[in-house]
Amino acid sequence: MxxxxxxxxxxxxxxxxxxxxxxxxxxxxxxxxxxxxxxxxxxxxxxxxxxxxxxxxxTKRPYVLASNEWKKEPTRVKVKDVEVGGEKVVVAAGPCAVESEEQVLTVAKAVKRAGASLLRGGAYKPRTSPYSFQGLGEEGVKILRRAGDEVGLPIVTEIMDTKDSEVFKKYVDMVQIGARNAQNFSLLKEVASIGKPVLLKRGLANTVEEWLQAAEYLLYGGNGDVVLCERGIRTFEKATRFTLDVGGMVAAKTMTHLPMCADPSHPAGKRELVHSLALASVAAGVDMLLIEVHPNPEKALSDSEQQLTPESFEVLMNRIKALASALGRSA
Amino acid sequence: MxxxxxxxxxxxxxxxxxxxxxxxxxxxxxxxxxxxxxxxxxxxxxxxxxxxxxxxxxTKRPYVLASNEWKKEPTRVKVKDVEVGGEKVVVAAGPCAVESEEQVLTVAKAVKRAGASLLRGGAYKPRTSPYSFQGLGEEGVKILRRAGDEVGLPIVTEIMDTKDSEVFKKYVDMVQIGARNAQNFSLLKEVASIGKPVLLKRGLANTVEEWLQAAEYLLYGGNGDVVLCERGIRTFEKATRFTLDVGGMVAAKTMTHLPMCADPSHPAGKRELVHSLALASVAAGVDMLLIEVHPNPEKALSDSEQQLTPESFEVLMNRIKALASALGRSA
Amino acid sequence: MxxxxxxxxxxxxxxxxxxxxxxxxxxxxxxxxxxxxxxxxxxxxxxxxxxxxxxxxxTKRPYVLASNEWKKEPTRVKVKDVEVGGEKVVVAAGPCAVESEEQVLTVAKAVKRAGASLLRGGAYKPRTSPYSFQGLGEEGVKILRRAGDEVGLPIVTEIMDTKDSEVFKKYVDMVQIGARNAQNFSLLKEVASIGKPVLLKRGLANTVEEWLQAAEYLLYGGNGDVVLCERGIRTFEKATRFTLDVGGMVAAKTMTHLPMCADPSHPAGKRELVHSLALASVAAGVDMLLIEVHPNPEKALSDSEQQLTPESFEVLMNRIKALASALGRSA
Amino acid sequence: MxxxxxxxxxxxxxxxxxxxxxxxxxxxxxxxxxxxxxxxxxxxxxxxxxxxxxxxxxTKRPYVLASNEWKKEPTRVKVKDVEVGGEKVVVAAGPCAVESEEQVLTVAKAVKRAGASLLRGGAYKPRTSPYSFQGLGEEGVKILRRAGDEVGLPIVTEIMDTKDSEVFKKYVDMVQIGARNAQNFSLLKEVASIGKPVLLKRGLANTVEEWLQAAEYLLYGGNGDVVLCERGIRTFEKATRFTLDVGGMVAAKTMTHLPMCADPSHPAGKRELVHSLALASVAAGVDMLLIEVHPNPEKALSDSEQQLTPESFEVLMNRIKALASALGRSA
Structure with a gap:
């Protein structure tokens, strides 16, 4: 090549x-x-x-466009007016799943107040069991859109099916590709063509190299606005839900020009571990965090054990800001 | 539940x-x-x-329809006139990728002659790199259909996109869901509705329980004709391409009524390991094998190192038959 | 229990x-x-x-003495006058292997000057290959002792054989149990009786629970001065040498009263990743770091790719201090 | 090299x-x-x-003596009059732990009658918890020796400490190195000098290459009578206790001249999975099996869930014989 x-x-x-x-x-x-x-x-x-x-x-690497061999300067991805990959550590926060207008709006206001820059929330939900809540679909996307507009935050939400690309074109600011679809190559090709910034999660069993090759599908499809997101890999350890691969994030940063996001909520699996994983990620150099926040986590329709309360999120934002500052960044 | x-x-x-x-x-x-x-x-x-x-x-298990708690007798899945899950160990063989009419027909004749019961071949190819051969798509499916018809073998091939379901309805006898799409829940829902037998591969990082939950999506969607296929999980070991989880297959058989297939080609990664993994799988009790055979493996457009020659496949079929016989089965 | x-x-x-x-x-x-x-x-x-x-x-946990169910307050382990588990993040630094008097002394002076609190160095070396440098043994321990005394740093070094306990009693301030011996129960029992503080590394394939059970062997043997050390687990990822399990460290801290150390050198495998992993560990809350520093890494007899130069270590110490300060600690 | x-x-x-x-x-x-x-x-x-x-x-491989580059013909290891690596698949059977004279003798007679060639039993027990039964030590070895002599079976048992080598020299026919000590290099060196055949288990997180390097320590120490034993590696899957790496065994056979043993009991973790894993191993080409049998598994002091009854072992032996015969071997 x-x-x-x-x-x-x-x-x-x-x-x-x-x-x-x-x-x-x-x-x-x-x-x-x-x-x-x-x-x-x-x-x-x-x-x-x-x-x-x-x-x-x-190049001898199996990816080219995503490589920093030709593009040394870090890429900055603009999600509306929010820049990922610059001096500021950007935080996207919101509920695991969009459940209702009220739930989303409550969280949106809280995370905005605490300093989040983006609103996240799942409308199409990839659930391990067919008996779990499958998300509100297009209606959920619209709820998220209205909440984002009301509080003034761009929105990021997950796409699961090539058939839904029109909905994402119309309503969404940043399109998330989830861990289970990290090597769904049909979806990667489709999303490349939507023309919106992409948050590309790493698959549970993907090497850093395969993750960059997934990104390569997006860049090859003409979309350079890609943020990589580490969310924990699958290992033998069960004290945490997944193993946040901090070393993988750091190694990836030496291989690519694309910005890096960490999702500390999914690997933690438990609320009390989220803060430490978020702070470790910032210290490791990530440009963005994706954090689950719910107005009433115990009642959440999914991931109830790992979502933060708005109060805890506010505490975390303050800790992130202090840490970022010590590292010569802001948050 | x-x-x-x-x-x-x-x-x-x-x-x-x-x-x-x-x-x-x-x-x-x-x-x-x-x-x-x-x-x-x-x-x-x-x-x-x-x-x-x-x-x-x-039940306390996270899957019900796929469980053997309510259905003790093993399920037999009919792919046209071929029964998977009965006394006979069924072998599906053919090239990794459909490359041309001639290539497929050559292999089809050879594997038929050696004793295969189904013809496999990839038309839509999930490739880690966008620069790898992406498959012939619908044209490939048609080539496979014609070859199957000519030699008299039902065909099995992989679906990657919900948009392609009409093609599969029209031409394919058994729909394969690949390892990378093992938790592509949109695809699972769509495939359930196609009304054809399904070969459901286990994801690289999926537990046996998650694999059965993926099958549950198909059964819940009304399709009970599901064959589970173990194709190697991802572990730290690199002497093989993937780790064929024989114990996982055996454990799954104690949990479900669905028949079990093993794919020895992908975990082997190298031709010289395929025979032993195939034989081990038969001894472990699988009902079906999925084996890659190419008329000229060195020139294959994908997986060239792990495809068997027709000659080697014939030797393997004879060994499988001897082994099945010692186990009180046929092949 | x-x-x-x-x-x-x-x-x-x-x-x-x-x-x-x-x-x-x-x-x-x-x-x-x-x-x-x-x-x-x-x-x-x-x-x-x-x-x-x-x-x-x-308790229902498989460890009791190491658990924080009975001892809520964090344990502080004294290695001579250095306290691990208190307000200060303690750094142990030094070469992978003791190679010569001069090499160790050069490093000892450099790391002392940069702010390290302990001198580390391997004398008995667990090497994957019998053809690799096996360490200087007792002579190496004495060299380390003399260097530690000269610069005024307590020393920590690894024990590999129950037969060597007298050497460790006589010369060593903190006894390290390496990852390969993390479940060498004979050695754990012997080390418990030496009566010196222990740095207990986690085995490459040990769960957090098994790691705490290994610590339990030491406490059960009467030695409560145990510092746990995460050094990377084995996973499928090969972009780093091992996967530093930051989540495992954080989870362990919620389960035990024992202090936590991170070794960023071994999981990194490459010099350029060590800084980020060290900083991430501090942000995650560790009480101690174990870092490989060599006066001339390229010429090192082992681990030459991951050892820091004294200059790089000094830069890292300054970054650690700034970070610790932002977290309300010192270093 | x-x-x-x-x-x-x-x-x-x-x-x-x-x-x-x-x-x-x-x-x-x-x-x-x-x-x-x-x-x-x-x-x-x-x-x-x-x-x-x-x-x-x-050679470019990191092991030489264990490699088949210089020694093409398979090595046959003699344990008294039992040959491992020849035409016959050799079975070692017996209890997980030596508990009493009566227990061992009962099992010894039963496994001998069913066709086992070696008697196994643990006297020094590597237990994850200090509160678990730690084995009878030297007394256990003597019990095993007497039972072996009475029924006429050579004995194989595990060594855990370099200090115990005299006991093994005196009483034991084949010295086992367990998975937790697979990279205990001091023990490997000591065992090389005992001058008895060695059964070398693969560590839970060891690659095939590292396993062969551990064998290299034994050969380099002058002991060529080494049998490799796969007993399951650690992966994310929890439906089985460990993941029996059949592919790893097969790959190793292409790399070394040493004979191969499989332990189906530990990866199974459950009695009902042992038969299938044993048969799969034989079909994959192993030269030896190591199987746990207890006169009353429910009352066993360790591994009670995975030990076979003497009756079940007899059934298994008959299945193994039929299978070996179909493969051109005996058992």
């Missing part, structure tokens, strides 16, 4: 001719304001360079 | 009235020739039984 | 009589200044209480 | 001179009737060959 960064305002017709004359696979795309050409395999791609090429980056 | 097995040709109107008067969630469905009623939570469900109920099965 | 906390200066003769008359297993021991009696099974133990008992703690 | 297979009855003095003149590390040893010389690193070792060298084997 060779990535050619092309000079601007050039005529690429010679390049195209060469490509058509070769047996290389190739793709032109524009990402982060750059005209790019991908071509492979190397043996064929090596032949096609001409003067319209500024830099040619040959 | 209580499962009520209802008497036949009875009037269920009292039952329905009681249900509507309660706050229980419930569902009527017909599976394996039985009229069933599921109701939950227990506290509500306990109140509704009447004389139209033959047996009430209360 | 019942733990009886006994009143002081009481006559326990009635208690002993009752115990001898019962079929209970039991043990008297003194830990943290308390007279304790352990008795099991519950059915027998319940009968023996008398007025010399202050509190009886019945 | 280069392994030199030396010509017999030759003068190696030139070779020794060259070695002393070089900076190579080296070791002469005799294994399987061959005079061998190991020398490393390659750059130095390459210089020293002379006419007394028959073959020089250069």
């Amino acid at each position: 060779i990535l050619f960064i092309l000079k601007e305002r050039k005529d690429y017709s010679t390049l195209k001719e060469k490509l058509q004359g070769s047996s290389a696979s190739y793709k032109f795309l524009n990402l982060y304001g750059k005209n790019l050409l991908l071509a492979w395999p190397d043996s064929e791609a090596e032949k096609i360079s001409d003067e319209s090429v500024e830099i040619a980056v040959k | 209580i499962l009520f097995i209802l008497k036949e040709r009875k009037d269920y109107s009292t039952l329905k009235e009681k249900l509507q008067g309660s706050s229980a969630s419930y569902k009527f469905l017909n599976l394996y020739g039985k009229n069933l009623l599921l109701a939950w939570p227990d506290s509500e469900a306990e109140k509704i039984s009447d004389e139209s109920v033959e047996i009430a099965v209360k | 019942i733990l009886f906390i006994l009143k002081e200066r009481k006559d326990y003769s009635t208690l002993k009589e009752k115990l001898q008359g019962s079929s209970a297993s039991y043990k008297f021991l003194n830990l943290y200044g308390k007279n304790l009696l352990l008795a099991w099974p519950d059915s027998e133990a319940e009968k023996i209480s008398d007025e010399s008992v202050e509190i009886a703690v019945k | 280069i392994l030199f297979i030396l010509k017999e009855r030759k003068d190696y003095s030139t070779l020794k001179e060259k070695l002393q003149g070089s900076s190579a590390s080296y070791k002469f040893l005799n294994l399987y009737g061959k005079n061998l010389l190991l020398a490393w690193p390659d750059s130095e070792a390459e210089k020293i060959s002379d006419e007394s060298v028959e073959i020089a084997v250069k």
Whole structure:
């Protein structure tokens, strides 16, 4: 695989001719304001360079666009007016599942007041059991949209089915791909085409490399606004629900230009562990946190044991701010 | 959760009235020739039984329909005239990916001759990298259909997207759900409605319990023709591509009435390990094997290292037959 | 299992009589200044209480002495004049292996200057391969002792064999039990009797519960001066050498009164990841860090890729201090 | 690392001179009737060959003596008159723990009658909890010895401490190294010197490669009579106690000349799964099985849920014999 960064305002017709004359696979795309050409395999791609090429980056990694080999500066993803990947540690908070207009609005106000920058909430819910609450679907998305608008927070929510992309185009600010769909390649291709920023969770059994390859599907589909989200991998340990792979986040940051988010709620599984995992993630260098907050966690229709109360979330926000400040950032 | 097995040709109107008067969630469905009623939570469900109920099965397991608590006899799944779950160990064989009409037909003839009962081949391919061969899609399905028809073998192939269900309804005999989509609940719901037998692979990081819950989605959707397929889980060991969980297959057999398939090709990752894993699976009691065979493995567009040659497959079939015979089965 | 906390200066003769008359297993021991009696099974133990008992703690956990059910206040472990488990985050630093007098002394001076409180270094080395450098043994311990004395730092080093306990009694301030020996129960029993503080690493495949049970062997052997050390567990992820289980550390802290140490060097496997893992551990609440520092990492006889230079360690110490301060601690 | 297979009855003095003149590390040893010389690193070792060298084997694997690169024919290990690694699948059976003279003798007679070739039983017991039965120690070894002698079966039992090697030299026919001590390198070195055949279990978190490196410690110590034993690795799955890594056994067989044993009892964790795992192991090609049998499993002092009754063991032996026969072996 060779990535050619092309000079601007050039005529690429010679390049195209060469490509058509070769047996290389190739793709032109524009990402982060750059005209790019991908071509492979190397043996064929090596032949096609001409003067319209500024830099040619040959990689041995199984991902290219998501790699920091060609793009050294960290990518900043804008979700409306919120920037992920900059100096500020951005916090998205809200309920695991959208249950009602009132529930969401109560939480939205509380997390906004405490300093969250984004409102999260699940409308389409991937549940292990068919007998669990499956979410409110499109109606849930609309509830979230209204709450976000009322308190002034962009919204992030999960997509589960390629059939629902119109709903996400219409109502959602940031599209989440969940851990169970982290290698649902049809969904990745569809979401690339929605044209909204994406929060891409790592699959429970995905290596960092596979996670970056999933991101590559999005970038290859023309969408560079991708935030990676570590939410715990599956290991033998059962004292926590999942194992938050802090080392994996840190390693990924050395491999990619994309911003990193941590979800401390799912690996914790228990409320009392969420604070420490959130703080550890910030100290490890994440750009964003995704935290479950519910007005009355005991009564929640899902994940009742790991959602924070608004009061506890406020305490956590203050601790995050102090920590970020000691690290030369804000929150 | 209580499962009520209802008497036949009875009037269920009292039952329905009681249900509507309660706050229980419930569902009527017909599976394996039985009229069933599921109701939950227990506290509500306990109140509704009447004389139209033959047996009430209360379970603490997170799956009910897939459980052998109510259905002791093993389920036999018919894929056209091939029965999975009976005395015979059924073998599905064919290429990892459908590459061309000629390739598939060559393999189809070879595996038929060696004793395979089903033809497998991937048309929609879930690939870790966007730069890998993504499969021929609908065209691939049609090629597989024609080859199956020509040699007289039912076909099994993987679905990746809810949007493709019409193609599968029209052309496919057994619908495979792959490991990466093992908890793609939208897809599970859609596939339940296709009305074809399903080969449900276990996810790389799924517990046996979660795998049975995925099957529960299919049964709950009205489709009882489900074969479970173990294909290796993800562990720390890298001497094999995945870790074939023979114990998990054996444990699952003590929990469910559904038949069990093993895929020895993916966990092996290398041709020379496939035979032993296939034989171990048969000795462990599986009802079906799914084996990758390619006319020229070195030139395969995917999984080239683990596909058997037709010659090696024939040797394996003979070993399987000898082994099955020693175990009181056939193959 | 019942733990009886006994009143002081009481006559326990009635208690002993009752115990001898019962079929209970039991043990008297003194830990943290308390007279304790352990008795099991519950059915027998319940009968023996008398007025010399202050509190009886019945537990369902598989460890008792290490549990915070009976001892709420965190334990502080004194290694000479260094206190682990108090307000200060204590840092032990030094080379992976003791290679020479000069090497150790150079590092010892550097880490002391940068703010380390303890000197670490391996003399008996558990190496995966018999062809790797096996350590200098007793001679290495003496070198470490001399260096520690010269710069004024207590020393911590690993024991591998019950036969070597005299060496550790004589020269060592804190005895480390390594990950490979985390369930070497003969060694745990022997080390309990040495009478020195212990740094107990978690085994690569040990659950938090098993780790606390290993600590229980030490406490049951009469040694309450135990610091738990997380050093990464084995998972499928290979982007890091091991997976630092931050959640496991946090969960353990909710289960035990013993102080917690993190070793960021081994899970990192690569120098450039060590800082972030160290900071994450401090933010997660550890009381101690164990960090590999070598005067010339490239030339190290073991773990050359993960040891910090003295310069990098100094930068890290400054970052740790800033972070600890933001968390209301010191370092 | 280069392994030199030396010509017999030759003068190696030139070779020794060259070695002393070089900076190579080296070791002469005799294994399987061959005079061998190991020398490393390659750059130095390459210089020293002379006419007394028959073959020089250069390897990139991290183990040499255990590798099948230099020794193609499978090693047969003799435990008294029982051969492991030949045509016959050898079964070692007996209780998890030696509890009493009567218990062991009852089992010994039963397993002998059913066709076992070796008597197993634990005297030194590695227990996760200090409150569990710790075994009868030396007294237990003697009980096992007497029972073995009475029924005419060689005995295999586990060593836990380097201090106990005299007991094993005196009484034991095959020395077992348990999973928790699989990387207890002091113990491996000590056991190499006992001069008895060794049954080396794989550690719960050890890769196949690390397992072979542990075997390398034994061979390097001059003991070539090593049988590898897979007993289940630790994974996320909890439906079984451990995950029997059948693929790992099969992969190891392609890497080493040493015979392979499977322990189906520990991964099963439940009696009803043991048969299937034993049969799967035989089909996968193991040379030996290690099976727990107790006269009254419910009353066993350890592992009560996974030990077979003598009756069930007899049934299993008959199934193993039928299967071995179908595979061209005996049992």
